[in-house]
Structure formats: C-alpha cells, structure tokens
Amino acid sequence: MRLIFAGTPAFSVMALDALVEAGHEIVAVYTQPDRPAGRGQKLSASPVAQRAATLGLPTFKPAKLRGNDAALDEMRALDAECMVVVAYGLILPQAVLDIPRRGCLNIHASLLPRWRGAAPIQRAVLAGDPQTGVTIMQMDAGLDTGPMLLLEALPIPADATSGDIHDALARLGARLIVQALDGIERNALPAQVQPAEGATYASKLTKEEARLDWSLPAAELLRRVHGYNPMPGAWCEWNGERIKLLRAALETGRDTGSSEPGSVLAADERGLSVATSQGVLRIIEMQRPGGRPSSPMAAYGQRPPLDQRLT
Incomplete structure (x- = not known):
C-alpha cells in the first residue's frame, strides 16, 4: 500500500x-x-x-x-x-x-x-x-x-x-x-x-503524582515504582536528596515492628528494606541526583544513611 x-x-x-x-x-x-x-x-x-x-x-x-x-x-x-x-x-x-x-x-x-x-x-x-x-x-x-x-x-x-x-x-x-x-x-x-x-x-502522568507515600501498602508502592519507570520516575526524599526508585520487590519474612513507614530496616547486596503501612518494600535499583541507576549499596558507596527515613 x-x-x-x-x-x-x-x-x-x-x-x-x-x-x-x-x-x-x-x-x-x-x-x-x-x-x-x-x-x-x-x-x-x-x-x-x-x-x-x-x-x-x-x-x-x-x-x-x-x-x-x-x-x-x-x-x-x-x-x-x-x-x-x-x-x-x-x-x-x-x-x-x-x-x-x-x-x-x-x-x-x-x-x-x-x-x-x-x-x-x-x-x-x-x-x-x-x-x-x-x-x-x-x-x-x-x-x-x-x-x-x-x-x-x-x-x-x-x-x-x-x-x-x-x-x-x-x-x-x-x-x-x-x-x-x-x-x-x-x-x-x-x-x-x-x-x-x-x-x-x-490520563497523562505528572511528576507530582509519582512521589511515593510510604503510608501506603507495600504492594501499592511496588506498582508505583514499576509503573512510573522510566518516566516520570517514582521518587521520594532521603537524607536531604530527591532520589528516584526504579525497581523493587515485596519482601516477605521481615516484620516492620513499630517502625514508622519509610524507615530503613536493613541494607545489603539484595537492596534496601523499607517499612510501609503494610509490609516491607525492598528497593533493588535507584538513582541519586546526577548519578546513574544502580543498587542502593553502590549508589551510597556501601554507606547508606540508615538512620534517615524516606519521605
């Protein structure tokens, strides 16, 4: 034709x-x-x-x-x-x-x-x-x-x-x-x-809607991390930086205890374990300002600010 x-x-x-x-x-x-x-x-x-x-x-x-x-x-x-x-x-x-x-x-x-x-x-x-x-x-x-x-x-x-x-x-x-x-x-x-x-x-996506609310359940946050990847990119603030979260997974077998949503429970080569209102979200890949996508441990040189909440 x-x-x-x-x-x-x-x-x-x-x-x-x-x-x-x-x-x-x-x-x-x-x-x-x-x-x-x-x-x-x-x-x-x-x-x-x-x-x-x-x-x-x-x-x-x-x-x-x-x-x-x-x-x-x-x-x-x-x-x-x-x-x-x-x-x-x-x-x-x-x-x-x-x-x-x-x-x-x-x-x-x-x-x-x-x-x-x-x-x-x-x-x-x-x-x-x-x-x-x-x-x-x-x-x-x-x-x-x-x-x-x-x-x-x-x-x-x-x-x-x-x-x-x-x-x-x-x-x-x-x-x-x-x-x-x-x-x-x-x-x-x-x-x-x-x-x-x-x-x-x-409807069209906006950067504002892509900000993560850690008071949501981990399953919902997982969909948002993956749904906004690559654009506009799910994001939050951590230790004074605006970071993008690119890939994640639901983590089973870990109790949030009395931790507030957004609290970092653990960090290792598998990712960053973050408390939510229901369950734990493991951040597998992220991006710091001016940086490249990488694992959380690589992004922070093995020293992530574990004492800071994600907001």
Missing part, C-alpha cells in the same frame, strides 16, 4: 521499520517538530524523524493539523491509501481522517476500551492489571473510540516495569499492523465496534 506514517517517540519506530520491511511504500512520515532535549536543551529530532532520515523517507513536522490548510493540501497530494498512526502526539481532525482512501489505522497500546488516552501502558501497570495488549483500531473523531480490527493480549509480569511492557508492546504492535494491512488489502478484516462497558481513561 501507499502509506502515510505518523508517529513520534521510540515506541513508534519499530512499527515504521516493520512496514518498510513488509514492502509497503511509505510516501511520507509525519512527526512532532524538533524539541529541546538534554542538559543543553538543544533542538533534537524525534526518534521517528531520526529513523525516517536513516531510511531516506520524506518527513513533515507540522506544529498542528487542525486549521492548517497548507498541511492538509500537502497530505492530499500524497494520494495515500491508508495512514498508520502510532503515538503521534497530535489530534487528527476529521479533515485528516477523511484523506486516505482506506482511512487511518491506530496502533494503541491497550486492550480497548480499557485505557483510552495518553498513558495506557503506565496506567495498566499502576492499576495492577494482569494483562494489557495492543489494539489495531480504525480511527474516528473520538478519543480512541473507533472500531477495532485486531487485538492481542500480553501478560504483565509482577516484576515488569512500564519500560519493559513498552518494549514488548512495541514489538507486538509492529507485527499486528502488518497483519492488519494484509487483511485490509484482502478485504478480510471486519471491524468490531468497541463495547461501552469497561471503558477507562489513561
């Missing part, structure tokens, strides 16, 4: 590669404009833009599509059969949805109608969902409300972070979009209307 591809972050790159490898003609790639990045805040092209440049694909970076007549005319001139959208970051107005002859397909990282919206992977981990998945959806003017073409589930292991699930879903989405386009070409892929029951909204 003659395809337009629209995507921006690293999650989208694998799907772009899969479409090229499957022999589809990518007539244009749409992605977000270059943004400041890194400590120097220099303008940086999106991961999709960088990959498109490597592949020699024409790339467009409009700041908006709604009310942008020049961008719409440009898109119409491409004469695309279908548009594949994955984590693009811009709302597609109806005028764009109407341009490709076979419509616009979206690779959505959840089992719709659960977790429509901006952060489906993280919200699934935070909620303790036993599984997530990818839905290939025919886009309409609503927010992830279009009819479903393909859907495949993926279990969420207890020790998986959002980053782990992100990578697995990127691979799954890349495979399913190729399968979906093949079905569309053969007119063998009927669409199913999303059920109204079970719809939830995956």
Whole structure:
C-alpha cells in the first residue's frame, strides 16, 4: 500500500521499520517538530524523524493539523491509501481522517476500551492489571473510540516495569499492523465496534503524582515504582536528596515492628528494606541526583544513611 506514517517517540519506530520491511511504500512520515532535549536543551529530532532520515523517507513536522490548510493540501497530494498512526502526539481532525482512501489505522497500546488516552501502558501497570495488549483500531473523531480490527493480549509480569511492557508492546504492535494491512488489502478484516462497558481513561502522568507515600501498602508502592519507570520516575526524599526508585520487590519474612513507614530496616547486596503501612518494600535499583541507576549499596558507596527515613 501507499502509506502515510505518523508517529513520534521510540515506541513508534519499530512499527515504521516493520512496514518498510513488509514492502509497503511509505510516501511520507509525519512527526512532532524538533524539541529541546538534554542538559543543553538543544533542538533534537524525534526518534521517528531520526529513523525516517536513516531510511531516506520524506518527513513533515507540522506544529498542528487542525486549521492548517497548507498541511492538509500537502497530505492530499500524497494520494495515500491508508495512514498508520502510532503515538503521534497530535489530534487528527476529521479533515485528516477523511484523506486516505482506506482511512487511518491506530496502533494503541491497550486492550480497548480499557485505557483510552495518553498513558495506557503506565496506567495498566499502576492499576495492577494482569494483562494489557495492543489494539489495531480504525480511527474516528473520538478519543480512541473507533472500531477495532485486531487485538492481542500480553501478560504483565509482577516484576515488569512500564519500560519493559513498552518494549514488548512495541514489538507486538509492529507485527499486528502488518497483519492488519494484509487483511485490509484482502478485504478480510471486519471491524468490531468497541463495547461501552469497561471503558477507562489513561490520563497523562505528572511528576507530582509519582512521589511515593510510604503510608501506603507495600504492594501499592511496588506498582508505583514499576509503573512510573522510566518516566516520570517514582521518587521520594532521603537524607536531604530527591532520589528516584526504579525497581523493587515485596519482601516477605521481615516484620516492620513499630517502625514508622519509610524507615530503613536493613541494607545489603539484595537492596534496601523499607517499612510501609503494610509490609516491607525492598528497593533493588535507584538513582541519586546526577548519578546513574544502580543498587542502593553502590549508589551510597556501601554507606547508606540508615538512620534517615524516606519521605
């Protein structure tokens, strides 16, 4: 097919590669404009833009599509059969949805109608969902409300972070979009209307919500540590520093006694044992300001401030 591809972050790159490898003609790639990045805040092209440049694909970076007549005319001139959208970051107005002859397909990282919206992977981990998945959806003017073409589930292991699930879903989405386009070409892929029951909204993540509250049970804190990894990163304060907690596990066989939530009960090569309102959370990987992810013992040179509570 003659395809337009629209995507921006690293999650989208694998799907772009899969479409090229499957022999589809990518007539244009749409992605977000270059943004400041890194400590120097220099303008940086999106991961999709960088990959498109490597592949020699024409790339467009409009700041908006709604009310942008020049961008719409440009898109119409491409004469695309279908548009594949994955984590693009811009709302597609109806005028764009109407341009490709076979419509616009979206690779959505959840089992719709659960977790429509901006952060489906993280919200699934935070909620303790036993599984997530990818839905290939025919886009309409609503927010992830279009009819479903393909859907495949993926279990969420207890020790998986959002980053782990992100990578697995990127691979799954890349495979399913190729399968979906093949079905569309053969007119063998009927669409199913999303059920109204079970719809939830995956709102954007904030740094404020990622601060850990040690008065919560250890099981809830575990989901937060893993759900906010890698972004925005679960965090707390310890010994006057704001630290990120990246990986953790529930610790059995240790009694918190009368220790206040946030108290450090022990530190060894297995991690940092922290009291919560219910149970003990073992911190396996963390990051100090300006440092790299490491074990707690490595981060503090074998001398963590055990007399200080995490707050």
